[in-house]
Amino acid sequence: MSVRVRFAPSPTGYLHIGGLRTALFCYLFARSQGGTFLLRLEDTDRSRFVADAEEDITTCLEWAGLVIDEGPHLGADYRQSARTALYRQYAKQLLDVGRAYYAFDTPEALREMRGKGRTYDRETRHKMRNAFTLPEHAVQAWIVAGRPHVVRMRIPERNTVRFTDAVKGPVAFPVHGLDDQVIIKSDGQPTYHLANVVDDHLMGITHVIRGEEWLSSTPKHILLYNALGWEPPVMAHLPLILSPHGGKLSKRSAARLGIPVNVRDYRQQGYEPEALVNFLALLGWHPDTAQEVFSREALEQAFTLDRVAPSPARFDLDKLRWFNQQHLRLLGPDEVSRRIRAQVQASFGAVDPAYLLRVLAVVGARMVLRKEIITTYAYFFRDPEEYEPRGVKKRWKADSAGLVRAYADTLEQVEAFDAGVLETALRDLAAARNVGAGRVIHPVRLAASGTTAGPSLFEMLEVLGRECCAQRLRRAAQVLGT
Numbered sequence: 001m002s003v004r005v006r007f008a009p010s011p012t013g014y015l016h017i018g019g020l021r022t023a024l025f026c027y028l029f030a031r032s033q034g035g036t037f038l039l040r041l042e043d044t045d046r047s048r049f050v051a052d053a054e055e056d057i058t059t060c061l062e063w064a065g066l067v068i069d070e071g072p073h074l075g076a077d078y079r080q081s082a083r084t085a086l087y088r089q090y091a092k093q094l095l096d097v098g099r100a101y102y103a104f105d106t107p108e109a110l111r112e113m114r115g116k117g118r119t120y121d122r123e124t125r126h127k128m129r130n131a132f133t134l135p136e137h138a139v140q141a142w143i144v145a146g147r148p149h150v151v152r153m154r155i156p157e158r159n160t161v162r163f164t165d166a167v168k169g170p171v172a173f174p175v176h177g178l179d180d181q182v183i184i185k186s187d188g189q190p191t192y193h194l195a196n197v198v199d200d201h202l203m204g205i206t207h208v209i210r211g212e213e214w215l216s217s218t219p220k221h222i223l224l225y226n227a228l229g230w231e232p233p234v235m236a237h238l239p240l241i242l243s244p245h246g247g248k249l250s251k252r253s254a255a256r257l258g259i260p261v262n263v264r265d266y267r268q269q270g271y272e273p274e275a276l277v278n279f280l281a282l283l284g285w286h287p288d289t290a291q292e293v294f295s296r297e298a299l300e301q302a303f304t305l306d307r308v309a310p311s312p313a314r315f316d317l318d319k320l321r322w323f324n325q326q327h328l329r330l331l332g333p334d335e336v337s338r339r340i341r342a343q344v345q346a347s348f349g350a351v352d353p354a355y356l357l358r359v360l361a362v363v364g365a366r367m368v369l370r371k372e373i374i375t376t377y378a379y380f381f382r383d384p385e386e387y388e389p390r391g392v393k394k395r396w397k398a399d400s401a402g403l404v405r406a407y408a409d410t411l412e413q414v415e416a417f418d419a420g421v422l423e424t425a426l427r428d429l430a431a432a433r434n435v436g437a438g439r440v441i442h443p444v445r446l447a448a449s450g451t452t453a454g455p456s457l458f459e460m461l462e463v464l465g466r467e468c469c470a471q472r473l474r475r476a477a478q479v480l481g482t
Contacts, residue, residue, distance in 0.1 A: 003035025004204050007061075008196070010042045011053035014262040015060045017315075018211065018241050018249070021280040025238055026209045027066040028281065028303035035206075039071035040078040040199060044189045060263040064273045065296050078203075080195045087190035090198050090228060091151050091183055099227035100183060102139055103130035104149045120180045122157055151184035153193075153224065161219035166207070166236035166305045173219040181220050193217065197224045200233060207234045209305075236305055239284045240312040249315050259317050270371035272331070275324040283313040293326050325368045333360035340370050347374045348381040355463075362459045377454070380463065383472060384450025391452035392480060400443035401477040403433065407444055408473035417466045419458035426458075447476030 007023040009015065030037040039061070041054060058073050072078045080087075094100035103120075105113075105128050110120075118124050125132050130152070131139050143149065159175045183194035190198075200208060215237045225232040243253045254261045260269065266276055278294050285308045287294075294302070328336060337356050344351050359373065359380045367373065374381075387396075410425045411417075426444070430437045445457050448469055454460060461469050 001206055003030055003033040004038065004206050005030040005035060005209060006038040006040050006200070006203065006205050008040040008042050008199075008210075009057055010045060010048075011050060011057065012045060012048040013050055013053055014056045014264055015053075016261055017263060017266070017280070020060065020064060020263050020276075021241065021283055022209065022211055022238060023061060023066055024064070024277060024280050025285070025303075025308070028299055029207065029209060029305060030069075031300040032303045036069045037066070038076075038078065038203060038205075039068045039073075040203070041072055041080065042192060042195065043079055043081045044084075044192070044195060046081070046189075056264060060267070063267060064263070064277055078199075080190070080199065083195070083199070084189060086202070087195050087198055088184065088188070091190070091194060094153065094183070094224075094227055095151065097227070098154065100151050100153050101131040102143065102149050103128065103152050103180075103182075104134070104142055104147055105129050119177060120152065121177055122155060122180070125152075125180055148186045150182045150186050152180040153183050153220065153227070155180055155220075155223065159223075161222045163218065163222055163232065163235055165215075165218075166234055167239070167308045168215070168237055168310050171215075171218070173216075175219060175223070178219065183224075193220055193224065197221050197228070197230075201225070201228070201230045205233050207236060207305075209236045209238065212237045212240050236308070239309055241283055242312045242314045244314055244316055246314075257317075259315060270369040271320070271324055272327045272370070274331075275320065275327040278327065279320045279323045283315065284308055293323070293330070295330075321368050328367055328370060329365060333357050333364055336360055336364060336367075336370055340373055343371065343374055344381070347378070351381065358463050362455045362463055366455055379449040379451070380460075383475070384448075386450060387446055387476065387480065388451045391446050395442040395446055395452055396480050397439070397443070398482050399435070399439070401480060401482050403429070403435070403440050404443050404447050404473045404477045406433070407440060408470045408477075411461075411466055411470050411473070417462060419456065419462045422461050423458045443476075444473065447473045447480075 005026045007026045009019055027037045029035070039058070041057075043049060043054075054072075058068070058071070061068060068074065070076045070078065077083065091100060095102075109128065113120070113124060113128070120128070127133075134142075155175050155178045161173045161175060163171055165171050181193050182191050184190055218235055218237075222232055241249045243249045243257060243259075245257075247253060249259070251261050260266055263276075274296060277296055277299070281294065281299050281303070282292070285303065287302050288307065331339075334357070337353065337360055341351075341353070341356065344356060359377065363373070363377050363380075407426060407429055410429055411422070414421050414425055426440050427437050430440045441457055442452065445454065445460075446452055448457075448461060448464060464472075
């Protein structure tokens, strides 16, 4: 049977970084098996619906390079809100065979039950107002009269649900104490459990790959499959993502640690999609080699479910930044220039593409995020507006103005304005003034860029050009003085 895998988020918010990890593992498994990757929107919870969440989900998946084969935006009937009649049909089938029942409990009665620490299990069901305690004619009369009610699945009296999880291995859940889960709500809408099972079956899903938080729901799903006479798909529950210091990576803990939780935040901060995909793939999955840096195509070839670890994985933002730096280097100046050009022009006006490539050739290996070209390295496109105070205090000495002016004179006189010539000229000047080369290098860097750190000074000066460098050095000598 051809592999069919789905990613089924709820459009109640923007795509979470953990959701992208789940989608990625689904996608990689489908591609590794020559299968199909589906997007389904589980949008039955209308009270929490976010209008632009669906667009955000599809945009983020496409940005990450996860090509969707079937989905609602491609014309497929994969929004659960449009499939309500199907779910009611299968709920009726469960009612007819005694695997589900009507319940008429009031909210107050349910609150009182929960206040006593009870679940709606086989012991409690006989004390509540439902088809177990009401005569058949009363049940039908109340339904006809429109009395609010839900449909609950009937958990077997004695049973142990067993299945083999592709990540966790053999799993056994005693059903004692499981809730008689609501499958049709009082508004006629299905709950996640019923809609999930019906859709996975009707869409031919062969493997359900989802987060570990859904593991406890799997026994109910297995029971629903059995009650409907269907074969369950292979289950695979992915390990939790922990914060760097342990504990689940919640929105609160992520905010405290400065870790973005939504994929759109990573896009806005300038992370490369290839780097984020590479990083997330190694949060729970490990290859059979020591290789760390992967293209998406290489991940598609290498991924297997049996190399997904059952234990949690820690989110390390510094590691993600390292991956981003590696992928920027792999992309090369031409591709980085293409991706950053619009931002550069928005910040500095029209920029010669050839000049931008020269800048990237000098600073590209140092960049962690491509937006640094318009922040950290803005001095390549405009004169420094100020000079780093700590750098001035540490590097600008009493003789710096004179040395910088002298080097400006030298720059105007050298025949070839290239890094090698510029370095030789500076060292000759330092020797003639009987000072160490650093006594000239540091104030010159400060004068040319406004900062004390950066790429090779002489490569930087070569890119900036003769006129720009001489003008900046003379201005700094005047502003900073002695």
